[in-house]
Amino acid sequence: MTRDLLRRLVATVPVVLGAATFVFFMLHLVPGDPVDLMFMHSPLTVEDKERVRHQLGLDQPLVVQYVQFLGRAATGDLGHSIRSQRPVIEEITNRLPRTLELAVAGVLVGLLLGLTFGVLAAVKQGTWLDTLTIVSATLGVSMPSFWLGLMLIFLFALNLGWLPASGADTWGSLVLPAFALGLAVSAIIARMTRSSLLEVLRLEYITAARAKGLSEPIIVGQHALKNALIPVVTIVGLQFGNLLGGAFVIETVFAWPGVGQLAVQALMSRDYPLVQGIVLMVSVIFVVINLGIDMLYRVLDPRISYQ
Amino acid sequence: MADTTDAGHDSLEAGQGRPLTRRQMLRQAALGLTLLVGGTSLLVGCQQAPTSTAPQKPAESSKPAGASKLGEAAKPAAAASTQAPAAAKPAAPGKVGGTLIVGRKEDASSLDPQNGGGLLNAFPIISLYESLISLDQQGQIVPSLTESYSWSGDNKVLTLKLRSGIKFHDGTPVDAQAVKWSLDRTRDPERGKTSFADWKIVSEVQAQGTDTVSLTFQQPSASFLVVSLAGFGGSIVSKAGVEKFGAEFQKQAVGTGPFTLKEWVPGDHITLAKNPNYSTLRKLFKNPGAPLLDEVSLRVIPEDQTRMAALETGQIHVDHRPTPRDLKRLAGDPRFVIISANRYAAVRFLNFEITKPPFDDIKVRQAFSHAVDPTPIVDKVWEGSVVRNFNMVPPGHPGHSPEMEKVGYSFDPTKAARLLDEAGWTAGSGGTRTKDGKPLEILFWTYPEMEGDAQIILNQVERVGFKVKIESLEYGTFRSRLKDAVPNVITMSFNRADSSVLWSMYTWAQQAPISRWKDDNAKKFMALVEQGDTITDPAKRAPIYLQAQKLMVEQAVVVPMYSDGYSIVARKEVKDLLLDTSGLAQLVLFNDASLG
Numbered sequence: 001m002t003r004d005l006l007r008r009l010v011a012t013v014p015v016v017l018g019a020a021t022f023v024f025f026m027l028h029l030v031p032g033d034p035v036d037l038m039f040m041h042s043p044l045t046v047e048d049k050e051r052v053r054h055q056l057g058l059d060q061p062l063v064v065q066y067v068q069f070l071g072r073a074a075t076g077d078l079g080h081s082i083r084s085q086r087p088v089i090e091e092i093t094n095r096l097p098r099t100l101e102l103a104v105a106g107v108l109v110g111l112l113l114g115l116t117f118g119v120l121a122a123v124k125q126g127t128w129l130d131t132l133t134i135v136s137a138t139l140g141v142s143m144p145s146f147w148l149g150l151m152l153i154f155l156f157a158l159n160l161g162w163l164p165a166s167g168a169d170t171w172g173s174l175v176l177p178a179f180a181l182g183l184a185v186s187a188i189i190a191r192m193t194r195s196s197l198l199e200v201l202r203l204e205y206i207t208a209a210r211a212k213g214l215s216e217p218i219i220v221g222q223h224a225l226k227n228a229l230i231p232v233v234t235i236v237g238l239q240f241g242n243l244l245g246g247a248f249v250i251e252t253v254f255a256w257p258g259v260g261q262l263a264v265q266a267l268m269s270r271d272y273p274l275v276q277g278i279v280l281m282v283s284v285i286f287v288v289i290n291l292g293i294d295m296l297y298r299v300l301d302p303r304i305s306y307q
Numbered sequence: 308m309a310d311t312t313d314a315g316h317d318s319l320e321a322g323q324g325r326p327l328t329r330r331q332m333l334r335q336a337a338l339g340l341t342l343l344v345g346g347t348s349l350l351v352g353c354q355q356a357p358t359s360t361a362p363q364k365p366a367e368s369s370k371p372a373g374a375s376k377l378g379e380a381a382k383p384a385a386a387a388s389t390q391a392p393a394a395a396k397p398a399a400p401g402k403v404g405g406t407l408i409v410g411r412k413e414d415a416s417s418l419d420p421q422n423g424g425g426l427l428n429a430f431p432i433i434s435l436y437e438s439l440i441s442l443d444q445q446g447q448i449v450p451s452l453t454e455s456y457s458w459s460g461d462n463k464v465l466t467l468k469l470r471s472g473i474k475f476h477d478g479t480p481v482d483a484q485a486v487k488w489s490l491d492r493t494r495d496p497e498r499g500k501t502s503f504a505d506w507k508i509v510s511e512v513q514a515q516g517t518d519t520v521s522l523t524f525q526q527p528s529a530s531f532l533v534v535s536l537a538g539f540g541g542s543i544v545s546k547a548g549v550e551k552f553g554a555e556f557q558k559q560a561v562g563t564g565p566f567t568l569k570e571w572v573p574g575d576h577i578t579l580a581k582n583p584n585y586s587t588l589r590k591l592f593k594n595p596g597a598p599l600l601d602e603v604s605l606r607v608i609p610e611d612q613t614r615m616a617a618l619e620t621g622q623i624h625v626d627h628r629p630t631p632r633d634l635k636r637l638a639g640d641p642r643f644v645i646i647s648a649n650r651y652a653a654v655r656f657l658n659f660e661i662t663k664p665p666f667d668d669i670k671v672r673q674a675f676s677h678a679v680d681p682t683p684i685v686d687k688v689w690e691g692s693v694v695r696n697f698n699m700v701p702p703g704h705p706g707h708s709p710e711m712e713k714v715g716y717s718f719d720p721t722k723a724a725r726l727l728d729e730a731g732w733t734a735g736s737g738g739t740r741t742k743d744g745k746p747l748e749i750l751f752w753t754y755p756e757m758e759g760d761a762q763i764i765l766n767q768v769e770r771v772g773f774k775v776k777i778e779s780l781e782y783g784t785f786r787s788r789l790k791d792a793v794p795n796v797i798t799m800s801f802n803r804a805d806s807s808v809l810w811s812m813y814t815w816a817q818q819a820p821i822s823r824w825k826d827d828n829a830k831k832f833m834a835l836v837e838q839g840d841t842i843t844d845p846a847k848r849a850p851i852y853l854q855a856q857k858l859m860v861e862q863a864v865v866v867p868m869y870s871d872g873y874s875i876v877a878r879k880e881v882k883d884l885l886l887d888t889s890g891l892a893q894l895v896l897f898n899d900a901s902l903g
Binding site: 032037051081153157158161168252254257262269 | 413414496554558572574575606608609617782783786788818
């Protein structure tokens with residue numbers, strides 16, 4: 001197990017390095033100059049701007065900047081934000097807990113709704129409940145999260161006045177963004193749970209359990225669900241990564257002070273070190289979660305081995 | 308507001324606190340499904356009414372043009388001459404205490420006025436710091452940290468006498484040495500990243516005694532006082548504060564302003580607490596002492612519709628950046644008050660690429676100018692929140708003149724067609740003109756904020772035979788790619804609270820098409836705007852800037868369109884908010900403000 005873990009940990013390095021390299025060069029290929037945007041309303045001459053670029057190290061060849069970036073990143077230094085001039089690490093760590101809080105809440109919403117409806121749809125296969133779940137899940141996957149977010153604000157903040165429209169002051173502030181983020185996930189989980197559970201319910205050991213006279217809730221809850229959950233766990237892992245991406249939009253809609261909102265601002269102002277730092281951080285989280293999910297398989301099904 | 312958040316709190320706890328049995332879980336799941344289905348239907352229903360996410364109230368929509376306040380703000384003549392501050396000013400003094408919550412679109416990046424960032428930083432900075440001089444509601448220069456100021460005979464030395472007894476938030480005195488140190492820091496190109504370009508004309512700052520500071524200029528500059536010394540970049544910072552906090556100073560803000568910094572949670576809020584020792588000589592305020600409010604919380608809510616929902620539900624008191632559509636919708640609504648600035652700093656215009664066909668021919672530029680009518684843009688796209696401007700100088704500044712309406716190109720499609728005929732572009736099949744077998748195709752670049760403008764212009768100019776392709780680029784990309792001279796015409800916007808906007812738009816815009824106007828007329832134009840800045844008497848500056856504008860418009864290098872008005876929306880319980888008149892951004896002054 002430990003050797004498995006170590007081997008897989010080493011295998012994550014090229015993934016993270018690849019993501020960092022890709023983002024570095026993509027970002028510099030996108031037109032836009034941070035110095036130009038920084039001095040949008042200041043009458044700076046070309047020489048003034050060149051001097052600021054020199055101060056920021058932006059006048060160096062791209063490859064040199066890249067090597068410097070990797071060298072610093074290897075020692076945990078992601079540089080300073082061009083816009084705020086604060087260390088990138090500090091900017092990210094200030095905001096990361098908020099984003100993780102939102103993503104975890106989104107996954108919980110997704111799991112709660114997805115598992116519930118997935119199980120119901122499988123158990124009541126072919127009934128109106130099943131059809132309704134499938135239709136709702138399709139709608140849930142299709143709805144753009146920003147639109148859903150605005151609709152939730154419209155309904156629950158503006159019309160009903162039950163929840164705040166924005167901010168991160170109270171637990172109440174978390175409800176709407178978590179639902180906006182989690183509904184799409186719940187739709188995916190519901191579909192996966194349904195199909196996986198239906199497959200398991202057709203297996204012989206379930207027939208044997210029924211022949212022994214076990215009640216249906218015990219068969220589903222204790223015998224079928226555990227085996228049916230393995231593909232669902234994969235989906236949850238992958239979706240958690242997607243949720244971090246979805247948070248970029250949802251955080252802007254709900255004024256949630258997380259990394260996503262920071263990334264949007266950083267992109268708009270071409271704050272290269274900050275964008276690079278955020279992408280690096282998100283890729284590390286994504287890789288770590290996937291690693292964790294792989295390890296979790298073995299707990300759920302000891303027959304699985306990576307040898 | 309408290310009710311709203313409490314309700315949310317309770318509802319979440321009710322769902323999280325109880326462990327569920329499987330039977331309960333199934334029951335609740337069934338209930339949840341019902342709710343989800345109901346919710347989904349509702350959402351689908353909502354999608355069919357895409358007009359607004361805000362509730363439509365019949366009473367509001369039936370109000371006659373309701374936008375009286377907006378209408379007032381949209382009249383340049385009134386704005387320039389009435390001198391009536393647009394903020395509501397009840398006779399009774401406001402209530403003391405309370406926290407005012409303002410919704411902002413974006414957060415600041417630094418609270419050090421001399422160390423990077425942009426106008427987003429100015430909003431908190433003008434409450435935390437003060438400059439040596441300031442502007443009143445009519446844009447006239449008035450003392451702030453100074454008692455008085457005077458120019459030498461040759462307008463090259465500015466002498467400022469400081470107020471006595473003023474202290475920074477950290478208790479250190481605001482004396483001549485402290486001011487000299489702060490001004491030197493501002494104009495240091497290695498450190499001052501916000502404004503040093505404007506400060507390059509200052510050759511020396513001297514402290515004379517304890518209460519007098521003098522600035523020596525390489526050449527006289529009329530715009531320096533308004534843009535640089537009174538601007539937020541000219542804020543006086545505490546030397547002791549800078550030395551104490553070092554690089555952290557940008558998060559600590561030690562100035563002399565009416566508020567001190569209590570807390571800054573990046574991306575979420577900045578909380579300002581009242582400075583109990585504050586006093587001011589600025590006649591702008593009816594309250595010469597410490598602010599009435601205990602605190603002001605500046606909340607970041609980037610999404611326009613979310614911010615408006617927060618205002619309508621009482622989660623915030625002020626929406627600092629309402630959309631034109633919301634301004635129109637809320638005008639006349641008794642729950643809110645719209646506060647509009649009475650001065651302008653922005654000019655928006657079209658700019659031709661005159662170095663390549665077809666706009667290298669002045670007749671084609673003139674034809675395009677005659678084919679464009681900005682009035683529907685002002686009325687429909689911006690809902691009357693901007694003002695039609697025939698000038699390249701913002702209303703209320705020297706050189707802005709009604710005469711420019713006659714100089715410019717009135718909306719006249721017939722004349723446009725005739726000019727195109729004269730230029731050899733003949734009407735062909737499909738409505739697009741051709742010359743030597745080539746169609747009159749135009750690539751029009753814009754950015755998201757001005758897409759609506761571009762669509763209307765496309766519709767207008769295609770009627771006279773242009774074939775227009777619009778490309779809307781993200782603003783950073785737009786700016787960066789202009790230097791390649793790809794588009795034939797672009798939308799542009801410039802902000803500067805002075806007529807010297809003409810100078811900055813030409814010299815600053817090294818990448819924009821305007822910078823490639825280099826004939827004799829361009830040289831005359833540049834000579835005029837440089838001359839204009841050396842004259843400190845506004846009356847004498849005006850004809851010079853008028854003449855410069857005429858050259859630019861007569862040569863059809865640009866098509867002046869409109870100037871932005873500045874309006875914010877507050878809940879009715881908010882009293883005596885004032886808009887700052889430096890005009891570069893929508894800045895709010897909280898000295899007199901109160902909650903009821």
